[in-house]
Structure formats: C-alpha cells, structure tokens
Amino acid sequence: MTVPSVNWNYPTAIKVGPGRIDELPDHCRALGMERPLLVTDPALAPLPMLEHAERACREAGLGCAVFHDIKGNPTGRNVDDGVTAFKRGRHDGVIAFGGGSALDAAKAIALMVGQDRPLWDFEDVGDNYLRVNVSGMAPVVAVPTTAGTGSEVGRASVITDESAQVKRIIFHARMLPSIVILDAQLTVGLPPRITAATGMDALSHNLEAYCSPFYHPMAAGIAVEAMRLIKEYLPQAVANGADLQARQQMLVASCMGATAFQRGLGAMHALAHPLGALYDAHHGLLNAILMPYVLKANQQAVAPRLETLARYLGLPQAGPDAVLDWVLALRKAVGIPHTLAEIGLDDAQADRVGRMASQDPSAGTNPLNLSAEQYSQLFRAAIRGNL
Structure with missing residues (x-):
C-alpha cells in the first residue's frame, strides 16, 4: 500500500458545559466584537434563551441586534437579507445561535459581508474558495441549540439556490467559527x-x-x-x-x-x-x-x-x-x-x-x-x- 499524502484540518476553541452561555459576551469581546449580529431562526427568536443571550450582551455593553428571517432550509435570499441587516446595523461580528439552518445561514452571512461577488461564486467547486476576500469576513461565535448538524465546527454552509432548486455547499476554511459554546441547557426544551x-x-x-x-x-x-x-x-x-x-x-x-x-x-x-x-x-x-x-x-x-x-x-x-x-x-x-x-x-x-x-x-x-x-x-x- 502506498503511503498517502493528505491535508488535515481540525476544529476550534470549544467551551463545553451547562451554563457556559453566560460567557457569550466575553467571547464576543475576545474576537473584537462590539456590535454583534445575533443570527437565529424564527422559532427561537421569541424564546427566553434568546432573550437571555441578547440581554447578557447588551448588559455587557455590546450593541447586539437579532436577525431571524431564515427558513428551515436556508436560502440565498436569507443570506442576502442577513448581509443587509449586518451592514445596516454597522455590526462587526456574528453570533450564530440555533440549529443547523441558523448556523449555516450565520456563517454564510459572516462570509458575505465583505465580498463583492455573489454567494454562488463561492460554491465548493474546484478552487472557488480562492475568490474569497478573507479580510472582509466577520468573526463568528457559534452556539448550537440542537445536537445534529455539527455546523458549529464546519467550514461550510449548505444553502438552497431556489431558482435552480438545488442545495449548494459554500466553503472556505475561515468559515469555521472561532469560538463554540456547547451548553446542554440550551437543548433541554427541544421536543x-x-x-x-x-x-x-x-x-x-x-x-x-x-x-x-x-x-x-x-x-x-x-x-x-x-x-x-x-x-x-x-x-x-x-x-x-x-x-x-x-x-x-x-x-x-x-x-x-x-x-x-x-x-x-x-x-x-x-x-x-x-x-x-x-x-x-x-x-x-x-x-x-x-x-x-x-x-x-x-x-x-x-x-x-x-x-x-x-x-x-x-x-x-x-x-x-x-x-x-x-x-x-x-x-x-x-x-x-x-x-x-x-x-x-x-x-x-x-x-x-x-x-x-x-x-x-x-x-x-x-x-x-x-x-x-x-x-x-x-x-x-x-x-x-x-x-
């Protein structure tokens, strides 16, 4: 058997344990965020856990706002709308909060806020990732509320191209969130x-x-x-x-x-x-x-x-x-x-x-x-x- 030559990349800083969501403002600040955009889905937006996270950020002096216009299978339009919200609020980072749909959309939004190409130009095909303006990407703290996709440690987002009726994988190694919070208390209410x-x-x-x-x-x-x-x-x-x-x-x-x-x-x-x-x-x-x-x-x-x-x-x-x-x-x-x-x-x-x-x-x-x-x-x- 020929000994293979391959490239390996492994995850990020992960904060594990119940109650660690209380550290969210500190982790945002560690990444240079003063005005994070909290990206979540419509089902989570009215829940106490979301209000708790948003309030904690504001009490710590962070100018936090919430964006939740995301479908269960997030679309290119959802990402575009999130980018608009990010720029309109003059945000400087993203909190990805929720299940796989919210995490994928949030990572794509953080990618796209500093790009001058359309989203589909970064589909995971060939060397498209080289088109990314890395300096324009926003930092991300990821907070999963379901135990399924693992998108919090992924370097890609799966986004639906509605016009073509196909899911596309958007990829760049820097899409990997810088800090992840795995807090079991956030998943307790899941049906x-x-x-x-x-x-x-x-x-x-x-x-x-x-x-x-x-x-x-x-x-x-x-x-x-x-x-x-x-x-x-x-x-x-x-x-x-x-x-x-x-x-x-x-x-x-x-x-x-x-x-x-x-x-x-x-x-x-x-x-x-x-x-x-x-x-x-x-x-x-x-x-x-x-x-x-x-x-x-x-x-x-x-x-x-x-x-x-x-x-x-x-x-x-x-x-x-x-x-x-x-x-x-x-x-x-x-x-x-x-x-x-x-x-x-x-x-x-x-x-x-x-x-x-x-x-x-x-x-x-x-x-x-x-x-x-x-x-x-x-x-x-x-x-x-x-x-």
Missing part, C-alpha cells in the same frame, strides 16, 4: 421528535464518515467514539429531555460528527440534499429515514469496517448485518418513520432525484460509485420501505 431527528443526523455524519474510503484515521476514530455516545445517550435524550448528561453528550457527539466528516460523507447526504431542495423536508429526518437503505446498498463494500464497528459498540452480533439491525432498532426506539412516504414524499421525481444525487459532492466519498439510476432506485426503495 422528542426533533431530538430524535437531529440525533440521527449526527449519527449519519459519523457513520458516513467512518465508511468513507478517504484516508483519515483521526476522523475515523472520532466517528467511532461519537457513535458509541449516540448509542448510549440518544434514547435517553429522547425519553427524558431534561437529562443534562444525555443532552451534553449528544452535543459533543454532534460536534464530533462534523469534525469526522472531513473524511467525507456519502449516499445518505447525496440523496438528502436534493430531497431537501425539492421538497423542503427536514434534513436530519431525511438522513434518518434514508440511513438503512443506504447502509444496505453499501454493506458489502464496507463489511469489514462494519464488523469492527459492531464490536466497538458492543452489539450482540458482529456480522455484516449487526450495524443495520442496530440502526433499525434505534430508529424504531426514537420514533423515526420507516419510509419517505410517511413524511409526504412520492417518487414522481425519482429520475431527477437520482441525477441530482449522483452529481452531489457527497457522492464522491460514498464507498461505492453509484449511478444516477442506482440513486433513483435507492430513493424508490426508501419511499416504499423495500430493504
């Missing part, structure tokens, strides 16, 4: 169904990263331990949302997933991205439903890795089906539907979905090089429940 969907999203990141053919042993090790945490703590977090230990461990596992997927993702995300763009469905729930179908399709290509994972997780069996059986049991335990039809999707656009999935960047690190037709077949299987 069980969202806890389940976001937790399964974290599992999808770790599982796909672990199965990727890309060489990155550190990422693979992180993914394995994160999956152990999810196995132990996701059912607890869904059953008892006030369990701070379970909530904190799930935030950590989510953060680990986005760290691990520097190794790459796969067919789950290759399908979830076009489905989110076409149907505006919840990203984490899509990954959760797609997971066993994709795992079955890739199973023979990753059988040795799955056997190793089964032993690490302490599953009853260690054969190729052990991980699949565990995923199916976990989904059932936390209330994830078995088919895409159960959340209102049909196969009318199956051919289009297959083409879009085969062209998605996540397809490039799937263990198997699947064709557009194979992606269409996978989509149809997930619609009908054919494993």
Whole structure:
C-alpha cells in the first residue's frame, strides 16, 4: 500500500458545559466584537434563551441586534437579507445561535459581508474558495441549540439556490467559527421528535464518515467514539429531555460528527440534499429515514469496517448485518418513520432525484460509485420501505 499524502484540518476553541452561555459576551469581546449580529431562526427568536443571550450582551455593553428571517432550509435570499441587516446595523461580528439552518445561514452571512461577488461564486467547486476576500469576513461565535448538524465546527454552509432548486455547499476554511459554546441547557426544551431527528443526523455524519474510503484515521476514530455516545445517550435524550448528561453528550457527539466528516460523507447526504431542495423536508429526518437503505446498498463494500464497528459498540452480533439491525432498532426506539412516504414524499421525481444525487459532492466519498439510476432506485426503495 502506498503511503498517502493528505491535508488535515481540525476544529476550534470549544467551551463545553451547562451554563457556559453566560460567557457569550466575553467571547464576543475576545474576537473584537462590539456590535454583534445575533443570527437565529424564527422559532427561537421569541424564546427566553434568546432573550437571555441578547440581554447578557447588551448588559455587557455590546450593541447586539437579532436577525431571524431564515427558513428551515436556508436560502440565498436569507443570506442576502442577513448581509443587509449586518451592514445596516454597522455590526462587526456574528453570533450564530440555533440549529443547523441558523448556523449555516450565520456563517454564510459572516462570509458575505465583505465580498463583492455573489454567494454562488463561492460554491465548493474546484478552487472557488480562492475568490474569497478573507479580510472582509466577520468573526463568528457559534452556539448550537440542537445536537445534529455539527455546523458549529464546519467550514461550510449548505444553502438552497431556489431558482435552480438545488442545495449548494459554500466553503472556505475561515468559515469555521472561532469560538463554540456547547451548553446542554440550551437543548433541554427541544421536543422528542426533533431530538430524535437531529440525533440521527449526527449519527449519519459519523457513520458516513467512518465508511468513507478517504484516508483519515483521526476522523475515523472520532466517528467511532461519537457513535458509541449516540448509542448510549440518544434514547435517553429522547425519553427524558431534561437529562443534562444525555443532552451534553449528544452535543459533543454532534460536534464530533462534523469534525469526522472531513473524511467525507456519502449516499445518505447525496440523496438528502436534493430531497431537501425539492421538497423542503427536514434534513436530519431525511438522513434518518434514508440511513438503512443506504447502509444496505453499501454493506458489502464496507463489511469489514462494519464488523469492527459492531464490536466497538458492543452489539450482540458482529456480522455484516449487526450495524443495520442496530440502526433499525434505534430508529424504531426514537420514533423515526420507516419510509419517505410517511413524511409526504412520492417518487414522481425519482429520475431527477437520482441525477441530482449522483452529481452531489457527497457522492464522491460514498464507498461505492453509484449511478444516477442506482440513486433513483435507492430513493424508490426508501419511499416504499423495500430493504
């Protein structure tokens, strides 16, 4: 085997523990912010946790304002509107506060406030990242309120191009937030169904990263331990949302997933991205439903890795089906539907979905090089429940 030559990049300063949101003003000041724009989503905007964070900043003398005009699958228009709000308020930094949609939008806003090119010029294709005026980017403090996407330690944002009906990945290494606060108290009020969907999203990141053919042993090790945490703590977090230990461990596992997927993702995300763009469905729930179908399709290509994972997780069996059986049991335990039809999707656009999935960047690190037709077949299987 030839020893590979690769580039590795790992995360940022992470403040972990309940109550650490109280440090938010200090972290803003450490990054030179005096007038941060707090970017969140409409569901969080009226909640006490948001008011607490905003008030803490103002009491510390920071000129904080809130922007929350963001969809569940954030769009280019949302980013443009956020940039307008940033400039109108003469802000000098961004607080990314919320779930994956708010974090992705906030990072894209912080990127775009100092650019003279349109957003799509920075899509993660070729060397487009070299077009970024790095000096124009605003600093970011990230505060996740769900344990799913791990966007707080990501160097990219997934933004929907509504005119083309496609999700685009906007990338630059400096999009990685400078400081992250993982405070389990902020996730306590999350409903069980969202806890389940976001937790399964974290599992999808770790599982796909672990199965990727890309060489990155550190990422693979992180993914394995994160999956152990999810196995132990996701059912607890869904059953008892006030369990701070379970909530904190799930935030950590989510953060680990986005760290691990520097190794790459796969067919789950290759399908979830076009489905989110076409149907505006919840990203984490899509990954959760797609997971066993994709795992079955890739199973023979990753059988040795799955056997190793089964032993690490302490599953009853260690054969190729052990991980699949565990995923199916976990989904059932936390209330994830078995088919895409159960959340209102049909196969009318199956051919289009297959083409879009085969062209998605996540397809490039799937263990198997699947064709557009194979992606269409996978989509149809997930619609009908054919494993």
